[in-house]
Amino acid sequence: YNGRINVAIDGPAGAGKSTVARKVAESLGYIYVDTGAMYRAVTLAANRSGIEPHESDRLKELVESIHIRLKPGVEGQTVLLNGEDVTQAIRTRDVTLRVSQVASHEAVRTRLVDIQRELAALKGIVMDGRDIGTQVLPQAELKVFLVASVQVRALRRYQELNENERIPLNQLEEEIAQRDHSDENREISPLTCAKDAVVLDSTELTIDQVVALILDLSRTKLAEAK
Ligand code: CDP
């Protein structure tokens, strides 16, 4: 035991996972790992190579040949795809609309889960995603399943859109519901709450309230681990 724990945060889109995970990591002096960014980077690479999200064999070849790296930094995490900074490029709508289908392929998941487990080997990691508590880090000392109503999640994402990205709120809500449905119903590592996860509903909580709750839980787990 080296005095550190791993924290797994899972949940649907817009529940607040990345915002909260980043702050929790900062407070604990841990490293934040955004696994969604890795699935987005594979999706961007596929888009650029003209690979459709259903082309299983081509996706397998792609994911086994590209290099994805997450670089933690003071201004947040940088995502590198074959050395290129794609931190912004992976957030576009054409990536968002395809990422769930790309993430459903076994070869894609196997490769990314290997990288994720390696990153967490030394502990002191806060990792967010869909299958962290169930699949990637089933031994994580603390697991949080963060949820919020789909209306609130859509509104949060709506407020993040730039002028040139504006789509109607109800369309955004529909797209988020669709992605939740794909993530919850895929065959491999679907989005589900681990048996030993603490469920937090952030619908009516501020970011700081959620962070404080998770920090409390972390301190309890740290004391137990000693
Ligand atoms: O930030 P947002 O909630 O929009 O999504 P994300 O965390 O960037 O993840 C994008 C997509 O990647 C999800 O909708 C899932 O389809 C997939 N994903 C996954 O399958 N497993 C993970 N551990 C993380 C993301």
Ligand code: CDP
């Ligand atoms: O990573 P995930 O998709 O779960 O959500 P996010 O990108 O961290 O958060 C979506 C948006 O909701 C961000 O703009 C947050 O500032 C906002 N928000 C939140 O995360 N938690 C709250 N309790 C309230 C707002």
